[in-house]
Amino acid sequence: MRTWGPLTAVCLGTFMLLLDVTIVVVALPDMARALHTSLSDLQWVIDGYALALAALLMGAGAAADVLGRRRVHVAGVVVFAAASLWCGLATGPGMLVAARAVQGVGAAAMLATTLPLLGSVYQGRQRSAALGVWGAVSGGAAAVGPVLGGLLTEGPGWRWIFFVNLPVSVAAVWLTLKVVPESRGARGTRIDWAGTVTFACFVGATTYAVVRAGSDGWTSTTTTGSFAFAALALAAFVLVERRVARPLLDLALLREPAFVGVMLGALAFNGAAFGVIPYLSIWMQTLLDMSPVRGGLTLLPMTGASVVVAILAGKLLHGVPARLTIGGGLLLIGSGGFCQAVLDAGAHWTVLVPGLVLVGIGVGLVSPALAGAALAAVPPERAGMAGGAVNTVRQLGYALGVAVFGTVLTSRMQDTVSHDAAHTLASGGAGALRGAVSEHTLRAAFASGLDTASVAAGVTGMVGGALVLALVRTPRAAAAAAPTPAEAATAPRA
Template sequence: MRKWGPLIAVCLGTFMLLLDVTIVIVALPDMAHALDASLSDLQWVLDGYALALAALLLGIGAAADRLGRRRVHVAGIVLFAVASLACGLASSPMTLVAARGVQGVGAAAMFATTLPLLAGVYQGKDRSVALGLWGAVSGAAAAIGPVVGGLLTEGPGWRWIFFVNLPVSVAAIWLTARTVPESRGARDRRLDWAGTVTFAVFAAAATYGVVRAGSLGWTSASTLATFGIAVLALLGFVVVERRVEHPLLELSLFRKPALVGVMAGALAFNGAAFGVLPYTSVWLQTVLGLSPVQGGLAVLPLAGTAFVVAAVGGKLLHGVQPRLTIGLGLVLIGGGTLGQAVLGAGSSWPALLPGLIVAGIGTGLVTPALAGAALASVPPQRAGMAGGAVNTFRQLGYAFGVAVLGTLVTSGMGETLSSGRSHALAGGGAAGLRAAGVPEDALRAAFASGLNTAAVVAGAVGVVAGAAVLLLVKGERKGAASPVPEALRAPAR
């Protein structure tokens, strides 16, 4: 326990925070029914978590270097547990969305400190073993999330997908306090609070604008005002990062085409691979009539294939340039997602299987190589910043993807249903529409059309991003393809 206790403690937290990205997907229809939630509410249940994680990851990581990484990690677990309890007890969509945002803040504190904590404990061969197991746990969390979510939703109820975090949090806190030593980075480094705030405002305003545009219209005054706030916040972030002594993100690094390509790939990755899945889950359960467990199993081929490919490919593809695995992986993700755009009124879940498997292969190639490619495109002293930026862009891509693709799903239903009915159907309201007299064939045709529209766009994004990586990411330094940025250097005590 003394040797591997820190690894178990850190892996518990990582498993929990990554599980909560996917475990919610199959529970969306039950949440909508229990809380009378709209489509935009469901989008925010997903995006509130991802946005908080993306917006605060870099800032909290920098703060942890000064305050103590173990201290911030434990604080993150405590906050995550309290927010999970609030999610499980939520009586309205607004309460659930707010609690999910707080949950994302706790997740950011855990995720930002995970690798530095492991790097401070393990050296040499033990470090390689620890990081390999940590990577396997990370992949497993995403793979089993839909199935665990289905089992809990169909069993004790959807609220237990949040309650289950409580005993895991207690175990993680106890193990961390007993086995993980404290570590710190450079204490003379000032925190970039202005950069953290402006980036968070940009991400939140941009996502809110896209979500609301689906119901209010892209040219409405409210939508344009929200996008205006996002643009101003982004400009403010750029100004701050150019002037502050210790920026969250050194913008000069983006003069390198290689880093631009990697970040474009990271931004597109999660959105292209996973952005359609929440709406697919709603279709499977509310239109096709699958149970939550069956719905989870139906989308499992993507995550399960990704897990196997990542585990096997890590050995077989050792030494292959990251740009090739990422570029080809994104093209496969795009092709697989395009392959899911084959639905009709009479289609069922097997129609998705080939596309999900192909997208899963691409996901398994991309996931372990992204951080290595980011490292290869920047100087060694900026490795930690590049690795943190990759994780930030991935989560931001998922948040944007869920928001944009949700709008496309409803717009794709427009030929069959009115705008109001499209939003109700995408939000899990098929039963109510049936009761109102809408024919079953019309519901099936509309949802299939909406999913096809979203899958075509997501697939095209994946293919274009893959081509960008292949063209822009060149000339990696030998030995720079390690998938762990800060873990290559033990932090200062």
């Protein structure tokens, strides 16, 4: 128990919080029918979770250093479980979105403390083995999410994708309190509350503006006002971080081209790889009449390829510069996006397989290398900060990807159907339009929207890859000397 107990406890929490990023994807059409949601509601079901996770991740890490990592981790699991119950009992879209945001708060506390807890328990070879298991669980959660979501949605119903978290949470809390020792950061650590609040306002307002642009237009008062508020929040964040003694993010790191390149690559990565998937799921289930289980299984070419490549890359590409694995992986993800832009009114999902496999290969190359590249690009005393920043930017990239590509999707659809019909179709309401609009027109509209969104994702991946190749020039020796993620997580925050 001493060897495996702490690892099991931490991995239970990690599996749940990462599972909930992808498990909702195949349940979106059923949610839409049950709760009568709009497209923006569905986007916020995804983005509410991802944004709360991104906005609070670095702040939660600092709080855990002060208050105790085990204490914050357990509190996060409890909040996550309570919010999961709330999600499952939701009676309307507003309630579900609010519950998902609270879920994200709990997930931030869990994810921010995962690696520090492992780093405080395991040393040497045991630490390497623990990180390997943790990495496999992380990848497995993303792979299992769509399939498990499909099984639960088609079986007991979509609410069970949230209820299933409850027994796992109970086990995680019990095991964590029993076998995981308490640990804290260096003395003198302070929580940057002002930085946390201003950063949260920035990411929230930015995403809200993009979502509103899809329904109100880019020049509407709501959209421009939200962008203006986001700009003010960003300016306030910069001012705060320049003045506080212990900032969430040391802005001096942004003078390092390699660090900037890794952050831009992380932002592009999650958006380009996963931002279109929710709309693919809606297309498959509402226009191709696929069941939730089949809809989840169609993503296996991508998730399977990513897991296999991640395992092989760890063994075969050791010592290869991160700029090549990350940059090359993003170029593959971009190519996969372009390969998916092949749909028409009569297309079947199998035409997506080559593109999905390419994206999966790219994900398998990029995901394991991002954290190490971020750590190699900064001084050792900033390692914990860099690890938190890269995870934050990844979640922000996913939230923005879902919002931006949803706006691109509906804008392109409006070349074929009306504004209202485009939003109804994208939110899973094809059944309500049948009779008023021909089946061929519905399929053609959705296919054209997906093609354009996939091209946008492809461009995002290509640009991200090019920026990484241009900016990340970390010497091989420095990369080899970079601390492991667990070492970084236990490094003092300065």
